[in-house]
Amino acid sequence: MTDLSRRYDVLVAGGGNAALCAAIAARRAGARVLVLEAAPKFYRGGNTRHTRNMRCAHETATETLTGPYTEDEFWDDLKRVTEGHTDENLAKFMIEQSSSLLGWMTEQGVRYQPSLGGTLSLGRTNSFFLGGGRAMLNALYRTAQGLGVDVVYDAEVVDVDMEGGRFRNTAARIEGKTFTIEAKAFVAAAGGFEANLAWLREYWGPPADNFLIRGTPYNKGSLLRLLVEKGVEQTGDPRQCHAVAIDARAPKFDGGIITRLDCVVFGIVVNRNAERFYDEGEDFWPKRYAIWGRLVAAQPDQIAYIIFDESSLRLFMPSLYPPIQADSVEHLAEKLGLDPRALGNTVATFNASVRPGMFDPGLLDDCRTENLTPPKSHWARRIEKPPFYAYPVRPGITFTYLATRVNREARVVLQNGQAAENIFAAGEIMAGNVLGRGYAAGIGMTIGAAFGRVAGQGAADHAHG
Numbered sequence: 001m002t003d004l005s006r007r008y009d010v011l012v013a014g015g016g017n018a019a020l021c022a023a024i025a026a027r028r029a030g031a032r033v034l035v036l037e038a039a040p041k042f043y044r045g046g047n048t049r050h051t052r053n054m055r056c057a058h059e060t061a062t063e064t065l066t067g068p069y070t071e072d073e074f075w076d077d078l079k080r081v082t083e084g085h086t087d088e089n090l091a092k093f094m095i096e097q098s099s100s101l102l103g104w105m106t107e108q109g110v111r112y113q114p115s116l117g118g119t120l121s122l123g124r125t126n127s128f129f130l131g132g133g134r135a136m137l138n139a140l141y142r143t144a145q146g147l148g149v150d151v152v153y154d155a156e157v158v159d160v161d162m163e164g165g166r167f168r169n170t171a172a173r174i175e176g177k178t179f180t181i182e183a184k185a186f187v188a189a190a191g192g193f194e195a196n197l198a199w200l201r202e203y204w205g206p207p208a209d210n211f212l213i214r215g216t217p218y219n220k221g222s223l224l225r226l227l228v229e230k231g232v233e234q235t236g237d238p239r240q241c242h243a244v245a246i247d248a249r250a251p252k253f254d255g256g257i258i259t260r261l262d263c264v265v266f267g268i269v270v271n272r273n274a275e276r277f278y279d280e281g282e283d284f285w286p287k288r289y290a291i292w293g294r295l296v297a298a299q300p301d302q303i304a305y306i307i308f309d310e311s312s313l314r315l316f317m318p319s320l321y322p323p324i325q326a327d328s329v330e331h332l333a334e335k336l337g338l339d340p341r342a343l344g345n346t347v348a349t350f351n352a353s354v355r356p357g358m359f360d361p362g363l364l365d366d367c368r369t370e371n372l373t374p375p376k377s378h379w380a381r382r383i384e385k386p387p388f389y390a391y392p393v394r395p396g397i398t399f400t401y402l403a404t405r406v407n408r409e410a411r412v413v414l415q416n417g418q419a420a421e422n423i424f425a426a427g428e429i430m431a432g433n434v435l436g437r438g439y440a441a442g443i444g445m446t447i448g449a450a451f452g453r454v455a456g457q458g459a460a461d462h463a464h465g
């Protein structure tokens with residue numbers, strides 16, 4: 001049993017990638033470290049459990065990466081996906097840090113593998129974790145605990161005693177009892193507020209009730225709210241988040257990667273009224289998948305249906321659930337609860353507008369529609385070969401961008417503009433500093449690891465200073 005009356009140097013709240021990177025860095029710098037993870041042991045590691053890869057700059061190809069990815073190219077990508085809504089100073093710092101992260105993670109026991117087929121063409125830019133996010137986390141926990149980091153599960157941080165940017169202690173609820181735990185420095189790595197449906201509703205209204213949360217139910221944003229209430233400056237738009245279209249049959253929480261649907265570009269997407277509402281073939285899927293959660297969120301009842309036919313069935317990685325199948329478009333509509341005539345008309349109008357072309361999923365091909373609103377700019381093929389298929393989709397919220405402001409040392413910045421003396425933040429809880437909007441696959445883990453490592457190091461330095 002961990003002795004919670006012991007005075008720790010560094011207290012880390014959270015149990016995912018950001019928290020573990022901070023804990024390991026602090027321990028390696030000589031600090032006595034305690035990690036408080038709200039989830040039970042089996043569910044430790046929040047959204048990190050569901051991840052597959054991390055985006056890091058590197059100069060050359062490696063055994064698992066197919067080519068170089070320079071810091072400049074990383075910055076160009078980040079600028080483009082965020083449309084400039086990023087703190088340039090922090091973003092460039094993170095990218096610079098990412099260059100040494102792959103090696104550092106390997107030193108902490110994490111292993112990589114070549115990119116998986118059919119997963120957004122990331123073989124050059126992103127390093128895939130051997131065995132996935134849970135194996136990666138297990139490696140970090142093994143290393144942390146081997147080094148002497150104490151970890152307590154089922155331990156939710158419920159209060160933080162701080163004044164003028166100085167952390168004194170925290171209250172944590174463990175096995176129904178509240179404990180006051182002191183430390184010389186504090187690292188907040190407790191995720192975003194995506195699992196707090198009431199909080200999402202404040203910004204999205206009733207549509208939030210139809211959102212599915214792709215990851216952990218434990219990221220309720222309680223620590224984010226506490227810190228802001230106690231004087232930490234917040235940054236980021238509360239409605240901005242990473243959201244993709246996921247199978248509507250997925251569970252409310254923790255459906256993970258196997259409920260994501262990557263077949264939008266191969267069919268058409270209609271809403272409850274059987275109407276199309278966006279160009280399904282606007283660009284390559286890796287550049288567009290992260291907008292579909294918001295697009296579906298804007299539709300009536302926050303539901304949509306991806307419709308395709310036999311010719312596309314084997315072109316993508318399927319969801320955990322089988323597609324709904326019928327021998328005609330009208331029968332498919334009946335099974336989906338849509339108006340058969342309306343869906344029949346939408347498909348017929350779409351089919352009539354498709355121009356002949358050379359279909360090629362690997363290129364921005366010339367298969368497109370003409371005189372159709374909205375258009376389908378690439379990969380448009382008639383939906384005519386039975387059986388016909390559909391996947392119902394809903395917005396799947398990955399993580400939110402509302403954040404505690406931080407500086408390059410990962411110290412939180414107070415509402416008076418001063419950096420806190422001994423309070424740091426890393427991961428989703430501060431991701432909005434870098435991600436004002438948009439997303440490039442693999443950056444969530446880069447933010448957590450880069451700022452987690454810096455936070456842990458800084459917290460240990462403070463404790464020894």
Ligand SMILES: Cc1cc2nc3c(=O)[nH]c(=O)nc-3n(C[C@H](O)[C@H](O)[C@H](O)COP(=O)(O)OP(=O)(O)OC[C@H]3O[C@@H](n4cnc5c(N)ncnc54)[C@H](O)[C@@H]3O)c2cc1C
Nearest residue numbers: 016017018038046047048052053157215427428442444445
């Ligand atoms: C399905 C899915 C797939 C993803 N795939 C990728 C990917 O391949 N690559 C990528 O870069 N990103 C991916 N992401 C995003 C990525 O998971 C996050 O950006 C990253 O894991 C965040 O790390 P973190 O440590 O900040 O948060 P988390 O890993 O979510 O950890 C937060 C932790 O805080 C704990 N906690 C919450 N509140 C408290 C409290 N009050 N007290 C104590 N502990 C608390 C939680 O239990 C949790 O363990 C994916 C997300 C999902 C949902």
